[in-house]
Amino acid sequence: MNRKDQLDRLGDSSEAWDVIVIGGGATGLSIALDASTRGYRTALFEQADFAEGTSSKSTKLIHGGVRYLRNGEIGLVRESLRERGRLLRNAPGLVEPLEFVVPAYRWHERFFYGSGLLLYDLLAGGLGIGRTGHPGRESVLSRVPNLRGRGLRGGTLYWDGQFDDAALALAMARTAVAHGGLVLNRVKVTGLVKEGGRIRGVEISDSQEGIERVVRGKVVINATGVFADEVRRLDEEGAEISVRPSQGIHLVLERRFLGGETAVMIPKTEDGRVLFLIPWKNRLLLGTTDTEGVEASLHPRPLEEEIDYLIRHAALYLESAPSRGDIRAVFAGLRPLAKPPRSKGAASTAALSRSHCLFASASGLVTMTGGKWTTCREMGEEAVDLAASIGELPTRPCRTHDLTLLISPEPEPGESLDPELPCHMGHVERAVREEMALTLDDVLSRRTRSAFLDEAAAMRCAPRVASKMAELLGRDEAWAKAEVAAFGALRTLDQSDPTSQRPSVADPEGS
Numbered sequence: 001m002n003r004k005d006q007l008d009r010l011g012d013s014s015e016a017w018d019v020i021v022i023g024g025g026a027t028g029l030s031i032a033l034d035a036s037t038r039g040y041r042t043a044l045f046e047q048a049d050f051a052e053g054t055s056s057k058s059t060k061l062i063h064g065g066v067r068y069l070r071n072g073e074i075g076l077v078r079e080s081l082r083e084r085g086r087l088l089r090n091a092p093g094l095v096e097p098l099e100f101v102v103p104a105y106r107w108h109e110r111f112f113y114g115s116g117l118l119l120y121d122l123l124a125g126g127l128g129i130g131r132t133g134h135p136g137r138e139s140v141l142s143r144v145p146n147l148r149g150r151g152l153r154g155g156t157l158y159w160d161g162q163f164d165d166a167a168l169a170l171a172m173a174r175t176a177v178a179h180g181g182l183v184l185n186r187v188k189v190t191g192l193v194k195e196g197g198r199i200r201g202v203e204i205s206d207s208q209e210g211i212e213r214v215v216r217g218k219v220v221i222n223a224t225g226v227f228a229d230e231v232r233r234l235d236e237e238g239a240e241i242s243v244r245p246s247q248g249i250h251l252v253l254e255r256r257f258l259g260g261e262t263a264v265m266i267p268k269t270e271d272g273r274v275l276f277l278i279p280w281k282n283r284l285l286l287g288t289t290d291t292e293g294v295e296a297s298l299h300p301r302p303l304e305e306e307i308d309y310l311i312r313h314a315a316l317y318l319e320s321a322p323s324r325g326d327i328r329a330v331f332a333g334l335r336p337l338a339k340p341p342r343s344k345g346a347a348s349t350a351a352l353s354r355s356h357c358l359f360a361s362a363s364g365l366v367t368m369t370g371g372k373w374t375t376c377r378e379m380g381e382e383a384v385d386l387a388a389s390i391g392e393l394p395t396r397p398c399r400t401h402d403l404t405l406l407i408s409p410e411p412e413p414g415e416s417l418d419p420e421l422p423c424h425m426g427h428v429e430r431a432v433r434e435e436m437a438l439t440l441d442d443v444l445s446r447r448t449r450s451a452f453l454d455e456a457a458a459m460r461c462a463p464r465v466a467s468k469m470a471e472l473l474g475r476d477e478a479w480a481k482a483e484v485a486a487f488g489a490l491r492t493l494d495q496s497d498p499t500s501q502r503p504s505v506a507d508p509e510g511s
């Protein structure tokens with residue numbers, strides 16, 4: 001997958017595309033994958049990098065959503081479990097089964113969560129991963145040695161899927177390209193082209209080459225997550241709000257704070273939220289939060305109170321509790337919750353469904369909002385079905401049910417980026433040559449995940465990686481320096497003194 005080839009294809013094409021997709025997150029990529037595998041001429045434009053928005057900042061679970069059982073959303077759970085099974089089959093090496101334990105500190109919790117998770121197993125049917133179990137206290141502690149032992153009665157075991165979200169996004173892009181699709185990052189859609197009141201294409205602006213032009217298409221799909229209403233307003237001035245962002249953050253800690261390979265799910269914290277402690281790569285992810293009333297942003301900042309909340313709750317469940325100084329990285333993402341039609345905005349976002357919303361405007365702009373990584377394949381299928389009828393495309397069946405996703409082959413080993421990071425210069429070369437990485441942040445945040453695993457280590461290797469990228473991209477040292485500065489500005493932890501307690505930039509004075 002090479003950006004120059006993609007640009008050449010765009011330049012050579014004077015014919016209208018069948019389908020144009022705006023947005024290169026989970027939703028847009030799954031739509032582009034569905035459309036290109038049906039044989040529709042498909043082009044996708046992403047204003048930043050693939051998955052640079054919410055899609056690289058998830059909890060990294062392909063799950064049925066145990067928490068939705070509590071709300072009685074059985075249909076959503078069944079649909080998610082079916083898609084979980086498909087993703088495990090279609091993305092081998094990218095989505096893996098992960099064992100979870102729900103610790104019980106009261107006797108009735110074992111029975112309560114045990115029966116709920118039994119239903120979870122039953123709903124998965126033939127696509128189940130592993131069986132629910134009811135380990136005793138010692139068995140739970142052998143799986144999660146740092147779990148608080150005082151008052152522990154035992155627990156419930158269940159299984160879900162785990163993945164690297166940015167890597168899955170890239171695999172979807174690569175597979176769409178292999179099926180004739182065109183995907184371009186750093187290309188923003190700045191306007192919609194209308195003829196006789198119908199949308200017939202988009203105006204694009206390429207931040208790398210400075211190209212601005214019109215691209216014609218039979219149908220245009222808006223898959224821009226929390227930015228969906230901005231795009232809808234290019235179509236209809238004053239369009240009603242359809243997406244409500246809710247921020248969720250994760251802290252990245254050393255793996256020793258878990259101690260084993262089993263994840264922990266706390267179904268109900270003191271204020272009724274769900275908390276996950278998940279082994280991911282060589283680290284532990286602790287999350288998440290649900291903060292309403294935030295603005296749409298590509299790089300939302302974690303809030304002090306969100307970090308406090310997670311640190312405080314980790315201390316309730318772990319024997320050896322992390323402090324702020326133990327945080328290796330923090331990342332924040334915005335859930336693009338679909339706002340129910342005619343809502344007066346009174347419902348809390350934790351109570352809104354994670355289900356998706358699909359609709360078309362009078363001029364034919366198709367918009368898909370909400371949803372989850374887990375259900376994105378099905379979302380892609382539904383969006384393309386609707387788009388095909390609006391664009392009057394020949395009817396063709398969906399092909400993604402059993403489609404195996406293509407992953408980048410492992411590169412030749414190279415010089416290590418940092419002793420704290422599991423990546424080397426071979427990964428940097430692959431990112432630039434084959435994975436359309438254009439900025440230092442593309443490489444360190446989404447191709448190698450370095451900034452998500454250890455911000456200080458990512459900052460340490462940033463100058464070397466930027467110089468290597470400059471060499472590969474034909475840029476100069478001034479470019480490399482500017483990239484290091486831009487990468488540093490996006491970081492959320494204070495790197496000035498890595499041995500001190502690290503406050504987030506949302507509170508640079510510390511507190």
Ligand SMILES: Cc1cc2nc3c(=O)[nH]c(=O)nc-3n(C[C@H](O)[C@H](O)[C@H](O)COP(=O)(O)OP(=O)(O)OC[C@H]3O[C@@H](n4cnc5c(N)ncnc54)[C@H](O)[C@@H]3O)c2cc1C
Binds near residue numbers: 047053055372
């Ligand atoms: C904290 C958190 C944890 C989550 N955990 C999970 C989980 O464990 N499992 C799960 O299944 N789901 C999870 N989700 C949900 C899942 O991550 C999201 O539903 C999904 O990533 C949304 O993808 P999207 O493509 O709709 O949005 P985005 O990923 O935000 O993509 C939209 C893209 O559109 C681009 N764009 C915007 N405007 C334009 C324009 N004018 N031109 C071109 N491009 C444009 C943006 O740059 C952006 O990249 C989680 C979400 C959050 C916030």
